[in-house]
Amino acid sequence: MIPIAFDYTLAESADHAIALLGEFGDEAKLLAGGHSLVPMMKYRLAAPAQLVDVGRLDDLRYIRQENGHIAIGALTRHHELENSEVLETNAPLLKHVASLVGDPSVRHRGTLGGTMAHADPASDLPAAIMALGGTLVAQGPNGTREIAVEDFFTGYFESVLADDEMLTEIRVPVSTGAWNYQKFNRRAQDWAIVGVAVAEGGKGVSLVNMGNTPIRAGNVEAALAGGATAADAAALAANDLTPPEDLNADAVYRSHLARELTQRALEAAR
Numbered sequence: 217m218i219p220i221a222f223d224y225t226l227a228e229s230a231d232h233a234i235a236l237l238g239e240f241g242d243e244a245k246l247l248a249g250g251h252s253l254v255p256m257m258k259y260r261l262a263a264p265a266q267l268v269d270v271g272r273l274d275d276l277r278y279i280r281q282e283n284g285h286i287a288i289g290a291l292t293r294h295h296e297l298e299n300s301e302v303l304e305t306n307a308p309l310l311k312h313v314a315s316l317v318g319d320p321s322v323r324h325r326g327t328l329g330g331t332m333a334h335a336d337p338a339s340d341l342p343a344a345i346m347a348l349g350g351t352l353v354a355q356g357p358n359g360t361r362e363i364a365v366e367d368f369f370t371g372y373f374e375s376v377l378a379d380d381e382m383l384t385e386i387r388v389p390v391s392t393g394a395w396n397y398q399k400f401n402r403r404a405q406d407w408a409i410v411g412v413a414v415a416e417g418g419k420g421v422s423l424v425n426m427g428n429t430p431i432r433a434g435n436v437e438a439a440l441a442g443g444a445t446a447a448d449a450a451a452l453a454a455n456d457l458t459p460p461e462d463l464n465a466d467a468v469y470r471s472h473l474a475r476e477l478t479q480r481a482l483e484a485a486r
C-alpha cells in the first residue's frame with residue numbers, strides 16, 4: 217500500500233529535530249533508519265503528517281568507552297554494533313545480538329535508537345540492552361534525562377518518551393562476564409518467535425516476545441542468585457507471563473520455548 221501524504225523535513229541537528237517535534241506535536245514522527253516506521257506507514261498503521269528525518273545526524277553515530285560504560289549514539293546502525301571492536305571487548309553480547317537482527321540490508325539501515333523507541337517486544341536489541349542493565353538518554357525542549365531501560369517500555373509499541381523527546385544515546389555498563397543469546401526462529405533472518413538474553417552469567421536475564429514489552433526475568437535472576445541450578449531457574453522463566461499468540465506460536469508453546477531457551481542460554485553462559 218501507499219502511505220497517506222506527509223510532509224518531510226531533514227533535521228540539521230538534534231536541537232532542530234526536537235524544535236520540529238515541539239512545533240508539530242503528535243502529528244510528527246522522527247525518521248531514523250525507516251525500517252519499522254515506513255512499513256507501518258505503508259500498512260497505514262502509522263500516519264504522521266510530518267516526518268522529521270534524523271537519519272543523517274552523523275554526530276549521533278558513535279560507540280565509545282566512557283567511565284565504566286559504553287556510550288552508543290542513537291543513530292548508530294545495527295551493522296556498526298555488529299562490527300564494533302569496542303563492543304567486542306566491552307559488551308560482546310550486544311555485538312552478537314546485533315548480528316542476528318534481520319538481514320544485512322536491515323542492519324545497514326536500522327538504528328539502535330530507532331529499535332528502542334519503536335518498543336516492539338519482538339525486537340532483539342532491547343532485550344540485550346535490558347539484560348545488560350542499560351540506560352537511555354532522552355533529549356527534549358528542557359534538556360536531557362536518563363531513563364533506566366526497565367522503566368522505558370510501557371506497552372506494545374509504547375514507551376515513556378514524550379512526543380517532543382528524542383533518544384540521543386544508549387548506555388550499557390562494561391560487561392565481560394559470560395553471556396549468551398538464544399533466538400528461536402524458523403528462518404535465519406526472521407524475527408524471534410521467542411528470544412532470551414543472558415548477561416554476566418545470569419545476573420541479567422531478559423526475554424523477547426513473551427509479553428507486551430521486553431521482559432526482565434527477575435525471578436530467574438533471583439533464583440540463580442540464591443543458588444538454583446540453571447534448569448531450576450529456567451523452569452520459572454514463563455511464570456506469570458501472558459505471551460502473545462500468533463500464527464507462529466500459541467502461549468503454551470511460547471512458554472515452553474522461554475523455559476527451554478533460558479536453560480540453554482544459562483548453561484552456555486556459566
Ligand code: FAD
Pocket residue numbers: 245246247248249250251252253254255290291316317318319322325326327328329330331333334338339340341377381382383384405406407408
Ligand atoms: P525507524 O523505522 O526510523 O523508527 C521507528 C520508530 O522509532 C518511529 O516511531 C520513530 O519515530 C522512532 N524513532 C526513531 N529514532 C528515534 C530516536 N532517536 N528517538 C526517538 N524516537 C525515534 N528487528 C529486530 O530486532 N529483529 C529482527 O529480526 C528484525 N528483522 C527485521 C526484518 C525486516 C524485513 C525489517 C524491515 C525490519 C526488521 N527489524 C528487526 C526491525 C529493525 O531492527 C528496525 O531497524 C528497527 O526496529 C527500527 O529502527 P529504525 O532506525 O529503522 O527506526
